[in-house]
Amino acid sequence: MQRIGVFVCHCGSNIAGTVDVKRVVEAIRTEPGxxxxEDYPYMCSEAGQQLIAKAIEEHKLTxxxxxxxxxxxxxxxxxxAAANAGINxxxxxxxxxxxxxxxIHKDVEEGTEKAVILARAAxxxxxxxxxxxxxxxxxxxxxLVIGGGIAGIQSALDIADAGYEVDIVEKTPSIGGRMSQLDKTFPTLDCSACILTPKMVEAAAHEKINIYTYSEVEKVSGFVGDFKVDIRKKAxxxxxxxCTGCGLCQEKCPSKKAPSEFNRGLNTRSAIYTPFAQAIPNVPVIDTENCLKFKTGKCGICQKICAAGAVDYEQxxxxxxxxxxxxxVATGFDTIKLDKYDEYAYSQSKDVVTSLELERIMNAAGPTKGHLERLSDGKAPKNIVFIQCVGSxxxxxxxxxxCSKICCMYTAKHAMLIRDKYPDTNVTVFYIDVRTPGKNFDEFYRRAVEDYHVNYVKGQVGKVMPQPDGSLLVQGVDLIDNKQIxxxxxxxxxATAIEPDPSVRxxxxxxTASIDxxxxLTESHAKLRPVESPTAGxxxxxxxxxxKDIPETVAQAGAAAVKAIGLLAKDKLTTNPCTAQADILLCNGCSTCANVCPYGAxxxxxIQINDHGIREERRVAVVNNALCQGCGACTVACPSGAMDLxxxxxxxxLAEVDAICR
Amino acid sequence: MHANNQAEKIKEISGVNPYKCMKCGKCSASCPSYNEMDIKPHQFVSYVINDDVEALVESKSLWKCLSCFACVERCPRNVEPGKLVDAARQLVVRQRGMDYLQADEIPELLDSELPQQLLVSAFRKYKR
Incomplete structure (x- = not known):
């Protein structure tokens, strides 16, 4: 028999306002055990806790x-408090x-009655x-950091600087991610590569960081503190x-028709390639789909000319x-496909481009060497229309x-850069709302309007019609002037919407991390645990x-790193003992519990079982206590009642239910 | 009929929830009859929200809408203002009791070049 002490808190007037605390104390005095x-105004206070400790000692409570x-x-x-006073x-x-x-109650009678019932159940x-x-x-x-963009690089650097080993797994041939494709960054207009490349170099040179590029996570098992991961390092x-990174193989490769992923397919690359000049590692890969050696068996030029003897077709x-x-997890994003937006004529005209494609066009290392020109005929555009919220x-x-959040700012950036470099170009932006919360963000947008005279039109574009003369007829609306344009x-x-990189699924x-x-990816708590997945670790x-934009990404990457460091700094993790257990004599090995377990526990x-003298081998459920989060799904799913928490x-x-229904 | 009831009627006939509108103007940007209209497609939404149905039923926009449904097709929030135009027309047509075109007149008017949708629209529209 237990020796139970009951302590009823007033919580100032929070509880005592609608619950007659004294009556609760009297009502439960006669409960079994x-x-x-007793009651006290603030049970959580130092004095309240001492009162509990004293009662435990005095009444030998269990x-x-x-x-x-x-x-x-x-x-x-x-x-x-209980542990300090000597009970479990x-x-x-x-x-x-x-x-x-x-x-939730207004009536003291009702509140008191319910409080008594809840106390009885406990x-x-x-x-x-x-x-x-x-x-x-x-x-x-x-x-492990999955993804080698600016988010992954920053998280890896922060964790490594704290003294822990970090592996970055990046699926493309180089780290750098989307940021490496950008030309300039808002709101300061500094060159993206100029601020990113030092970070890439720092990560590559860091003694605690190990980078697996052209690699993908293939399998994950284990649990917080003790994950086991298979990484596929693609040949x-x-x-x-x-390889010395001399680049001769890329120069001499006869197969140069493959669309360049880095330049969003706006130009082509060789079959043996590094995605961009500052790639890390500066080691090319062979794209077997376009390589003549792999397609026809003939060629092999790259191997012949490689002075270092690095090319190995057998890898x-x-x-x-x-x-x-x-x-x-830092898997980043891509722009959405535009196949459902025929009205913008994206698939019909080379001169309708996404903003990310424009980044490449504006970039000195891009398909037009940084000259703003039409991809159809190479002419300089005189009138440019930007359309916001395409797919957002x-x-x-x-x-x-x-809302994709970054488009208002990068469009202002593009508009401003174009007006600055090509002052005789007219720039019109069709917008629904201009959203520029952020330090120096609205000032940046206003500069585009006030100093660079970018024509912002409140309204949307209905359709874009390619004309026989090669121009594009844009039909839109100006809602302020109430005029169709x-x-x-x-x-x-x-301004194409962004979506999580498809690999994230x-x-x-x-x-077993949840996604929306x-x-x-879903965070553990939208406000208070924004960088942690509900899956521990x-x-x-x-x-x-x-x-999110780059500064927010870097800030979040640092926050994620701190949380990871907080975990790695521990020598041992305490596991919650409120986990499921299977009664091996009742379990029939039906797998129902494993199917409902969200944690793969x-x-x-x-095992050999002696069931009332009958010896037999039976398949039974075993719970990994480190993985089990004690959700109880298995206990209700188990058809034979073998699972218990x-x-x-x-x-x-059931005792609680009985007490409530008494 | 009370104005408020009229707005409710339009919402009921059209099945449109005007509160979903984010005022982007895509409907008016897509509309081929925009210049003919006194009340523009995007304004239909706020007229219904503000219970100003009287102005809508008096509007010549009702009879200028081609029922091409570009606004219905392109609306990013599924508000579909074309259905509001259609419902406002219905209010007028129902009050006057009958369609302008008679069904048995159709075979005579029928032209193989004519889109069938136009006939249906004409049934509803040319009642003035």
Missing amino acids: VIHA GIVVCSCSPRMHEATFRK SFMVEIANIREHCSW IAKLNLDTPLQPGESRVVKRA RYVDSTK QDEIITREYGAIV RCSDGRGKSY KMNADMVVL NIATML TNNF VFLSGVCQGP ISYEN QGFSNRQI
């Missing part, structure tokens, strides 16, 4: 019930008589509580240890298995319901969590 009951606020607030406080911290039950009772549960001991699990002192067909994919304590803020199923343009730029599945309907960095073993056993739940 209750030895002692467990306590605290009738107070939500266990999310102070369960940890009271568990600690899992012999503490909280009856939530604030959020679940006093705050007492009934405590009567069946057993002391539990938290377990321990190890922490591997190494982090480059070039030996990184021998195979390699699987590397590594262990990690923490994983940072669309709830009609064609696009994305969210028809204007000729030489170039149309679409697969990665989220492997990590737009494929953005997984952290979120950059646009994979939601649209349940596996099966064949420690600290929340089926008997305890």
